[in-house]
Amino acid sequence: MGEFPTVTDVARVAGVSRQTVSNVMNTPGIVKADTRARVEAAISALGYRPHASARRLRTRRSSTIGIRLDPMIDGISGSVLDRFLHALTEQADARGLRVLLFTATSPEDEISQFRRLNDGADVDGFVLTSTTADDPRTEWLLEQGIAFVTFGRPWRSDDFTAPRHPWVDVDGYSGLHAATRAQQDAGATRIAYIGWPSPSGTGDDRRRGWHDAMLERGDVSAEDLACLEVVTADGVDQGAAAMQQLARTAGGIDAVLCASDALALGAMIANPARVPVTGYDNTPIAAAIGLSSVDQPVDEVAAAALELLAGEFEGKSGAPSDPAPPPFRMVTPRLITRQFAAIPRDSVPVNALVSEVSR
Known part of the structure; x- marks a missing residue:
């Protein structure tokens, strides 16, 4: 056996085919209970982890989040967003997600980047910063049905507590x-x-x-x-x-x-x-x-943003029947x-x- 266990190794230890191992990981409901238990025991014993690239091909998901890299302002004004970007990247990695950075010179230019990255299936969703009232970026993403979350509330009183999109902000x-x-x-x-x-x-x-x-x-x-x-x-x-x-x-x-x-x-x-x-x-x-x-507390903001974005990926955020908390988080500073x-x-x-x- 090599340094990292493979699907073949799991199949051999469990005494099943490679396809059965794949079924257990992706559609476990079609596998008999005793067979599924043997495969899961083999996965646990070997410490097997599915290859991220293979998982992306299988699920048609990029496991990637897009976020604009804000222009350099000065060392003081840009500090918070810089800390947020680091926290988001570190916490996304812990969730098996990647962060893709891009630049834009205006909201309209950022929308063009959204279109390019979405058309190329390069990202699953976006994190937006520096929000404003009647933000054209959020309007475009909502119209296109693309998952996103904002660091910054909508700033319109009519969608503060019943927002049309998930947001995280500091109070x-x-x-x-x-x-x-x-x-x-x-x-x-x-x-x-x-x-x-x-x-x-x-x-x-x-x-x-x-x-x-x-x-x-x-x-x-x-x-x-x-x-x-x-x-x-x-x-x-x-x-x-x-x-x-x-x-x-x-x-x-x-x-x-x-x-x-x-x-x-x-x-x-x-x-x-x-x-x-x-x-x-x-x-x-x-x-x-x-x-x-x-x-x-940008660590808390990043964690909340990723949690809400995961809900968007799964189609849960904002659903009327969802008993989970509302799709926004207000973080208290200190x-x-x-x-x-x-x-x-x-x-x-x-x-x-x-x-x-x-x-």
Whole structure:
């Protein structure tokens, strides 16, 4: 017998034909119980595993998941999706699945890639990231009946709890709500927020967590709360400029929460008063500079995405008679608290810091 047992080895030990072994593995119901038991015992004793390529030919499935490789943004902003891609690949491999990466320059270009990969039977389904309301990619996949799951909710209120497709997302609302509560419990009352322009599904969700927590505690009026918020594009320089604006217009602040670690890094730099800053995403740079941040548990997201996609492959997800949980998962993030220390603007070039930590 060779190093790896074969179907022939199983058939010989069980005293049956190769076809019988194949029947036991693929259509066990047509094999007599005692014969099936002998074959299963032989498979167990030999440690036989069906060859993946042969299984793909037999089932007409590629056992492959397609996912777009997002364009490089910077070492901070791209960190979460990079971690998610690694987690997805590792967990897919454990399930006997492969991940195929492709690039696209726009949603329309990504749809063209969907069509090409599906027509060539290169993938069984897709994982989508960076979802938006009325996303053309999800509409096209739904029309074509192609299995997929999104990292990101649909962002439309009418299909949040009864979605037309499976999704996994991180609850940004609870993340910022918890971060606000942590600062309030530490004695802060005037807690500012630096976020992104609306409409932004992810950004709006995080902002509501801060906004609601502030109103619930009642330390500031709704009018005063508006003075504690700055809206800006994402980035380190933008975060620094927003922090400077708060210093001029907010009338004194006790802490600052940010929609991303990039904004938080900028806020830490433009912070001579050493006001505590909290970011979002818990990127490697947050750990390196001692920045408290809301952590997105991408391992849990990847596991949930694969579970839901497996249900799509089997035609189970969303079926009215299916007693399983609904075809979406909301994952709760956690606040990572670190000892805060402001970063003087002239202590180190920001670009050098970002590049070094993001390697």
